[in-house]
Amino acid sequence: MKWERVPNGETKTTHDAKSDFEGFKQNPNVALKKVERLRGVFLQNLKGRSAVESALTNAIDGEDLTVEVFGEVVDRGNLRGAAMVSFFYWAIERPELPSGL
Numbered sequence: 001m002k003w004e005r006v007p008n009g010e011t012k013t014t015h016d017a018k019s020d021f022e023g024f025k026q027n028p029n030v031a032l033k034k035v036e037r038l039r040g041v042f043l044q045n046l047k048g049r050s051a052v053e054s055a056l057t058n059a060i061d062g063e064d065l066t067v068e069v070f071g072e073v074v075d076r077g078n079l080r081g082a083a084m085v086s087f088f089y090w091a092i093e094r095p096e097l098p099s100g101l
Helices: 017-026 034-041 049-060 067-075 081-092
Strands: 002-005 011-014
Touching: 034 049, 034 067, 049 081, 067 081
Parallel strands: none
Antiparallel strands: 002 011
């Protein structure tokens, strides 16, 4: 978004779609919610536990995994059983989730 001065002295904003697109190319996850990024890991059909766990960690991009996000990922459905178990094991190892989950 850019600020411009118009002839009558007021300011208006203009939307710069090109700069938005450039930002999206640098970090494509910026447009997706955390829940969508986490669920998207299982659409990639990654092989091996470490590959899945690494992709899940990268999907949250340094943010905390909250109980609400955990619940949304699990409750939304359409995850294969193995994917749900993998997500659960990865999530319970996260230090930010309460231990009584």
